[in-house]
Amino acid sequence: MNTKARNTTAQNTPDTALARGGAGRRLFGLIRKETLQILRDPSSIAIAFLMPVVLLLIFGYGVSLNAKHIPIALVADAPDSQTAALFGAFDQSTYFSPKTAPNLPTAERWMLNRTVDAIVHLPSDFSAKLSNTANQAPVQIIVNGVDANQARLTQAYIQAAWQGWLSARATAAGHSADQPVQVASRIWFNPELRSRDYLVPGLIAVIMTLIGALLTALVMAREWERGTLEALMVTPVHLNELLLGKLIPYFVLGMGGMALSVSMAIWLFNVPFLGSPWILILTSAIFLLTALGMGLFISIVAKNQFVASLIAIITTFLPAFMLSGFIFDIGSMPGWLQNLTYIVSARYFIVILHTLFLAGDVNGVIWPNTLAMLAIAAFFLGASRRKIRKSLE
Amino acid sequence: MMWQRIFALAIKEFQALLRDPKARFVVIGPPIIQLVVFSFAATFDLNHIPLAIYNQDGGQAAQSLVARFTGSQHFEIAARLTHEDEIKNVIDQREALMVLHIGPRFEQDLDSGKPTTVQLIIDGRNSNTAAIALGYASSIVADFNAQWQQTHHLAAPPSVIVSRAWFNPNLISRWFIVPGVVGILMLVVVMVVTALSVAREREQGTFDQLLVTPLRPVEILIGKATPGFVIGMIEGGVTIFLAVHLFGVPFEGHIGTLFVGLGLFLMSAIGVGLMISALATTLQQAVLGVFLFLVHAIILSGFATPIANMPPIVQDLTLINPMRYLMIILRGVFLEGSSFDSLIDEFWPLAIIGLVTLAFAGWLFRHRMN
Structure with a gap:
């Protein structure tokens, strides 16, 4: 399967200028190869597009914390x-x-x-x-x-x-039953307390964690398992190109899934969206990088699809569901556990999404959380880069 | 002879599963870690809600109302405001979830016997948290009222509510969540062990080798099901032990009843896992199948949000979800002390789901072989 990659790369590149010219072509070749692989096994596309639709439908219509009858x-x-x-x-x-x-x-x-x-x-x-x-x-x-x-x-x-x-x-009976002090409550951003308005944006963060990590977690592990990674190594492909070639197609796929989810939230579930779409795109891209980076890191550490998929389930979906503030309030958890939630990137993205959807562009909320996500993305991508070099030596 | 063959295959499956130290760790370690982490995380009881106070009345009555908030474990003062304009900022920036606004005429109105109003401004971005926080605040104000009426010899309301809760008198939500987490962890482990096993063999080509052995499809099925069952039972036992001894969840029922339920549940989960495994042609497809099943099984089980709140059509859909029955069995045996007889209505659907999925998985195996 890597013949395509090899065909598009120059076999001998003694001259750096030539190598530089080849880098773009090599990267393009890798992306092409990865894209073909995605198209061949439709399960990646199903992960990116089918999963958000099914999940949002079930959650949006099925799950409610508002009790009736x-x-x-x-x-x-x-x-x-x-x-x-x-x-x-x-x-x-x-x-x-x-x-x-x-x-x-x-x-x-x-x-x-x-x-x-x-x-x-x-x-x-x-x-x-x-x-x-x-x-x-x-x-x-x-x-x-x-x-x-x-x-x-x-x-x-x-x-x-x-x-x-x-x-x-x-x-x-003609007299007032008023209590001495009465409570007048005003609930901002969601006056009717519709649980769907907060579940749907939160769910988008959970789904994207899952999709991003799953997509990449399996990919590298599969290459290790089949020995095709070693085959790629003997080609002039640079490690950075290899990682980018893996990330870019799945990034595009993930952003597609994200766009689909947000459209469903706005037009199907009528969740108000008060923020700016540009900030949404920027923060989504950074969040997706954290998920992809985590998946990549898992697959490099695990080197086998079985272990990689298990780790991906355990370290991405369940924490995004339980430790992100999606359903359970972080402030009420014990202190040591609150500290642990700082490394769950969904925690930051959920706050950003809730704010963008229901409150608008609140800079004091959006940018600190975006910075935290950037740090996590940099950590996982950097760690993947180091780890892959080490595991080859 | 047949049992010998099955036994040999089951041993081989265990070895395949536990040979790789990484695989060994991910099958055994995380469920225990997760039980601890998630059981601490999963609570609907809020503590330390950041509260901002905007008290325009410096009087004693206002102070004592504020003191009731600060004295409560549910609230923590995040800011004291001096100007109305600050309210928008503390809420927008999420510095406080709630602002308690006491007007300048608070004490004056109270003393003159006129009803007075305090304002609560709440961040509704998380509607569930907002509703719970409002509930806490309302009951604090109600306590304040009762005491005010008593000390000022005002007429008490003609009726009074006396509330009791069965099975969980202090309404600790951890008692509800921890048995649910036990169920989720069992499901995850069993699905991974069974669903990915055949898909992995097929991808590595060793499944074909299995087919040329004298093993019959039903024997392969039983051999493949055994590790999931044994590991599921052991992990179920360990997590139940931890739930009782580490988290102090009461165990009112009979352990035998619970294990009947766990056994039936494992059968149906293994059936679903083997079905996915037989349908998938690559490991990635099997993982996708496992994921789609897991997510729906967990969300539609009543683990975090009640089934009764779902629309009728989704409620009907939950009837084919084995997790739904497991949740009732776990919580029933743990908290309500449910007897075997009272859980019959949960046992037989599990048995049917198990038989149907196992039979279908067996059919798929045979079908794929020929």
Whole structure:
């Protein structure tokens, strides 16, 4: 397969001027060879274009942190008009799909079967205590705490419905139920808290990490495995040319995948894009270099496709998913782990993407993060360059 | 005779897998490291949220409200603002996630019995963090109100909420995440070991050599499945041990029930892995297949985002995802103490997925051979 590369290179180049003229041709030849190889096995193209489409569709449509229609059980030990008024508040809310249970043991059985996520229980003295100002009428909430995050949300939604019922009651009785201090919250950049607006840009960073690293991780490892790298070495191809020849075609492929993902985010998922497209292109290119560089480094270290693909999965996708702030907040992690996230390049790119999409060109956010990505890219590309020389000696 | 042949093949598979020291390390080392790293990382409980205070009221009531924020482990003061114009800057530059703005008439209104308002300005770029932070802030203000009403002898609300959580009384999200991480690590290891094994042999040409041996396709299938099963079981056991003893996740159920679930899950994961392996003609294609499967299996398992929030059609799609059942089994046995009987509805779909994928993989093997 490297005959093409050899054909386009001069066999003997004693004169440096000639070698310099040959460098461009040699590089071009390598790029051509790599491109042909990509076209021959369509799995690289599938990685670059199919994967983002499938992932974005599944994530964009499938995954949401906004709970709706939470199944809850409503139990009143002594049902009357008072308890019915409170339960009415749950029937009206879109957050719940309530179901009335005849008694507490039934509701508890539903909860054990996972048919409901929470129980709202009004004890038999509820109405009596409600009409007596001396004591407060208790509303018992039992939530299934297995998914702690959802359980908290469910508690908050139930509390909101209860609060609504309280103030409606107070208004009907002609006095204000206002608390001494009220909270007026304004949420910037995403006032409706649509989780898709933050999941989709974050996902682009995760996908690009995966694509960039996977594309290159397998390539070099395959050449080592098949012994074709040694064959390339005996040609006049310079190491820099070899690396560039590998990187450029995959860089183009990766940028194509990136453009596709961003287009889907904007036009299919209607995520607002407030930043400048030029900054997006520049930062994406630098981010892609970090991913490609990491893949290249992995493949040079592993020298075998099996090990390279395993390392790529373990060191790119999972950290980009879990240690980048995509879903789990970095500031809440223990200190040593926060330090570890500094070497995950997706961490910087996710902040840049969220800012570019939802807040616009905030220089104080974009440039420090871009610099960090540049440093990571330089590290991996430089390390690959050194390592490949060493492994040949 | 047949079992001898299978045994010999399984031994050979183990040797092929573990001969290379690098391969040995990547199969054994990372799952343990990842369990530790991801279990610490994966929590929805926020701590040290950077908060900026813009307090225009210097009075004591305002101070005591601010003190409630600073005293909470969830918040950390990142800045004190003196001018309204600074709000935009601290939020834009991500110096603070939230600004607490107390107006100049705060104490005056409170003392005169008029309801007063504090403003919370929140960075919504990460909508989930924003919602959680707002929740913390609201409950701090609610506590402040309750105390104010008590000390100033104001009428308390006529009703009160008493909340309890089953299975996880303190709502520690790590208890939910760690069993899920155990499942993910098992899936990753098993997929890599099984899916890439045949593809690698085919690329190296040793699969053809296997075909000219007296081994029948079903024997090859069992021989190829064994290392994944054994390694998956061992890693499952080790990670479960660490989940309980390192992360303190309660283990309420029976270990036997859990291992029945793990065994059935491994069967279906191995079936999918061997299917990918038989379909791919190069290692790169197998890796692509593994990746596409892994990503979907993890995202649509209910690991990080609940299945109930997905649109109905995607919810139906999760029914063929073995990870979905494993997540319920793991969390059920760990936290709820689920019995064998109550998990039957998770066991039989896993068994069916396992049988179908293994049968299909076997068919593919035979098909490819002839």
